[in-house]
Amino acid sequence: MTDSVTVIGASGALGYGLALRLGIAGTPIVVGSRDAGRAEETATKLAEQVPDGAFEGFANGEAAARSKAVFLCVPFRNQSETLTNLKNHLREGQLLVDATVPLAAAVAGKATRTLGVWQGSAAQQAAEMVPDGVRVVAALHTVNAPGLKDLSATLDEDVLVCGDRKADKQRVAELIDLIPGLRAVNAGSLEAARIAESLTALLIGVNARYKTHAGIRLTGLPAELW
Amino acid sequence: MTDSVTVIGASGALGYGLALRLGIAGTPIVVGSRDAGRAEETATKLAEQVPDGAFEGFANGEAAARSKAVFLCVPFRNQSETLTNLKNHLREGQLLVDATVPLAAAVAGKATRTLGVWQGSAAQQAAEMVPDGVRVVAALHTVNAPGLKDLSATLDEDVLVCGDRKADKQRVAELIDLIPGLRAVNAGSLEAARIAESLTALLIGVNARYKTHAGIRLTGLPAELW
Numbered sequence: 107m108t109d110s111v112t113v114i115g116a117s118g119a120l121g122y123g124l125a126l127r128l129g130i131a132g133t134p135i136v137v138g139s140r141d142a143g144r145a146e147e148t149a150t151k152l153a154e155q156v157p158d159g160a161f162e163g164f165a166n167g168e169a170a171a172r173s174k175a176v177f178l179c180v181p182f183r184n185q186s187e188t189l190t191n192l193k194n195h196l197r198e199g200q201l202l203v204d205a206t207v208p209l210a211a212a213v214a215g216k217a218t219r220t221l222g223v224w225q226g227s228a229a230q231q232a233a234e235m236v237p238d239g240v241r242v243v244a245a246l247h248t249v250n251a252p253g254l255k256d257l258s259a260t261l262d263e264d265v266l267v268c269g270d271r272k273a274d275k276q277r278v279a280e281l282i283d284l285i286p287g288l289r290a291v292n293a294g295s296l297e298a299a300r301i302a303e304s305l306t307a308l309l310i311g312v313n314a315r316y317k318t319h320a321g322i323r324l325t326g327l328p329a330e331l332w
Numbered sequence: 333m334t335d336s337v338t339v340i341g342a343s344g345a346l347g348y349g350l351a352l353r354l355g356i357a358g359t360p361i362v363v364g365s366r367d368a369g370r371a372e373e374t375a376t377k378l379a380e381q382v383p384d385g386a387f388e389g390f391a392n393g394e395a396a397a398r399s400k401a402v403f404l405c406v407p408f409r410n411q412s413e414t415l416t417n418l419k420n421h422l423r424e425g426q427l428l429v430d431a432t433v434p435l436a437a438a439v440a441g442k443a444t445r446t447l448g449v450w451q452g453s454a455a456q457q458a459a460e461m462v463p464d465g466v467r468v469v470a471a472l473h474t475v476n477a478p479g480l481k482d483l484s485a486t487l488d489e490d491v492l493v494c495g496d497r498k499a500d501k502q503r504v505a506e507l508i509d510l511i512p513g514l515r516a517v518n519a520g521s522l523e524a525a526r527i528a529e530s531l532t533a534l535l536i537g538v539n540a541r542y543k544t545h546a547g548i549r550l551t552g553l554p555a556e557l558w
Contacts, residue, residue, distance in 0.1 A: 218520060250552065262551045266534070294444060294537040301527075301534040308492070308527040309550070311520040316553055323549040324535070325488045326476065327542055 110134035111281060112173035114166055114180060114188060116148050120205060120246065121179030123254025125152055129159035130257075131284035136162050138169025138176075140188075145169065155257075167195035175281065177203045179246070182221070182228055183212040189235040198239025203278055204232040204299075205246040207306040218311040220304045229268065229299035243269035243278045244299035247306045249288070250319040261287025263321025266302040268293050276332050291324055291331060336360035337507060338399035340392055340406060340414065342374050346431060346472065347405030349480025351378055355385035356483075357510035362388050364395030364402075366414075371395065381483075393421035401507065403429045405472070408447070408454055409438040415461040424465025429504055430458040430525075431472040433532040444537040446530045455494065455525035469495035469504045470525035473532045475514070476545040487513025489547025492528040494519050502558050517550055517557060 111128055115121040116137040125135045129152055137152070139145035145163030152161040163169070170176050170192050180188050185206045196202065206228035210219040225231045229244035236242060245267045253259035265282050267290050269275045279290035293302060305322065312320045337354055341347040342363040351361045355378055363378070365371035371389030378387040389395070396402050396418050406414050411432045422428065432454035436445040451457045455470035462468060471493045479485035491508050493516050495501045505516035519528060531548065538546045 218524070253552075291538065292541055293534055294541070298444070298534055298537060301530045304527045305531060308519055308524055311524060312517065312550060312553070315518055315520070316557070318552045318554060320553055321551040323551055324538060325547040325549055326479075326544045327538070327546055328544060331542070 110136050110173040112136040112138055112169045112176040114138040114169065114176060114178050116179065117144060118179055118181070119251035119255050120249065121177070122148065123251055124177060124179060124246065125161070126155060126257070127254060127285040128281065129156045129161060133281070133284065134160035136164065136169045136172045138164060138166040140166060166191060170195045171197070174199070175201045175203060175277065177205065177246070178232065179205045181212060182206050182208045185228055185232065186235070189232060193237060196237050196240045198237070200240050201274055201277060202232060202236055202240055202242045203246070204229045204242055204244050206232065207247050207303045209307060209310070218307050220307050226297055227300035227303050229296055229303070233296060241269070241271060241274050242296060243267060243274050244296060244302060245278055245282065245290070247302045248309055248322050250321045253319050261285065261321070262323070263288060264323050265290045266293035266305075267291060268296050268299040268302055270296050279332050289331070291327065336362050336399040338362040338364055338395045338402040340364040340395065340402060340404050342405065343370060344405055344407070345477035345481050346475065347403070348374065348378075349477055350403060350405060350472065351387070352381060352483070353480060353511040354507065355382045355387060359507070359510065360386035362390065362395045362398045364390060364392040366392060392417060396421045397423070400425070401427045401429060401503065403431065403472075404458065405431045407438060408432050408434045411454055411458065412461065415458060419461075419463060422463050422466045424463070426466050427500055427503060428458060428462055428466055428468045429472070430455045430468055430470050432458065433473050433529045435533060435536070444533050446533050452523055453526035453529050455522055455529070459522060467495070467497060467500050468522060469493060469500050470522060470528060471504055471508065471516070473528045474535055474548050476547045479545050487511065487547070488549070489514060490549050491516045492519035493517060494522050494525040494528055496522050505558050515557070517553065
């Protein structure tokens with residue numbers, strides 16, 4: 107394992123944007139996809155956009171095994187299946203960063219509503235599903251994905267980071283803070299992900315109403331957050 | 333009825349701050365309290381702080397009847413009882429602005445958690461309890477109450493306004509926008525209040541962690557919001 111970061115779901119806007127922006131910041135990126143060919147294609151596309159970057163593509167399991175930090179950027183309807191398939195690949199000591207939002211759109215409901223997840227949040231569901239010793243942090247839910255993907259867009263938002271261990275959140279914050287215009291905020295324990303996740307549904311409504319890609323900022327915070 | 337605004341719960345930080353700041357902006361304020369004497373005391377205190385303002389105090393029922401817009405700024409454990417007691421005082425055409433947050437602290441739980449409210453949110457509970465024809469808008473949940481009350485504090489936050497009729501939200505937004513440093517954002521229908529309410533619990537955690545009074549801003553919105 108190197109200091110690479112794996113992004114599962116990098117063909118979606120959020121995952122692609124994250125891989126792109128972290129790649130620009132100098133982080134080696136491992137792209138994971140259900141299909142190895144698709145992952146390689148995405149890695150090639152990223153490398154074309156960022157000739158100085160390091161991008162590789164593998165099927166999800168192999169991709170997940172290659173980095174200490176694994177970002178899960180898949181739609182809610184794929185989260186559970188993806189995690190089941192990663193059970194034999196994730197190992198103790200790895201960090202899974204879950205960005206899943208249980209939008210009701212997953213079951214053909216409204217994207218301005220969330221589903222109730224038995225464990226409390228998609229992130230808590232992830233925590234229940236990963237192998238022992240794999241820690242879960244939730245982040246990136248509210249990030250304006252089209253803006254993340256569009257290098258001409260200037261980002262101006264905070265990222266709510268939820269997790270049960272501060273050191274894990276801090277590691278995720280270090281990665282997020284590599285991206286200009288994003289600021290990672292310690293938003294509490296993993297259970298607070300249910301709030302961060304649902305906020306995404308509210309922002310989707312705001313986006314539709316104001317024809318924009320809104321983000322959130324917390325005001326009144328000190329300069330030093332970690 | 334004049335263009336006064338009634339604030340129920342003006343002895344609490346949020347209600348007091350709201351009455352204070354709207355009073356400074358030139359809005360006549362009717363203070364409501366369970367006890368008429370307490371309401372008069374609060375009105376007197378406000379008038380001392382804002383000699384140019386117009387403040388009166390009455391028991392909740394009479395206070396609620398005196399303004400077209402009634403802000404409900406009480407703790408969740410008092411919301412239901414207060415609304416029951418207002419049933420014979422609120423009338424068709426009035427606007428109830430609910431700022432209630434169902435923090436688990438209401439039942440000695442954590443202020444970083446919310447209770448599940450059967451109707452979905454405290455605001456939806458309010459909508460079920462008001463007399464026919466009284467419309468409910470939810471707002472102000474996330475506002476930094478100590479800052480609102482402290483005239484030396486500079487406010488810098490958005491207010492998420494949720495409701496089922498745009499005209500009602502717009503009226504509430506006009507009032508909120510009278511307060512320098514606050515900006516009202518159309519955050520969707522009343523059901524979206526469950527998200528705005530829960531966000532307050534997240535901010536309470538942030539406040540404790542960073543020893544501050546945080547607020548929220550949405551970024552990327554157009555200049556014209558209403």
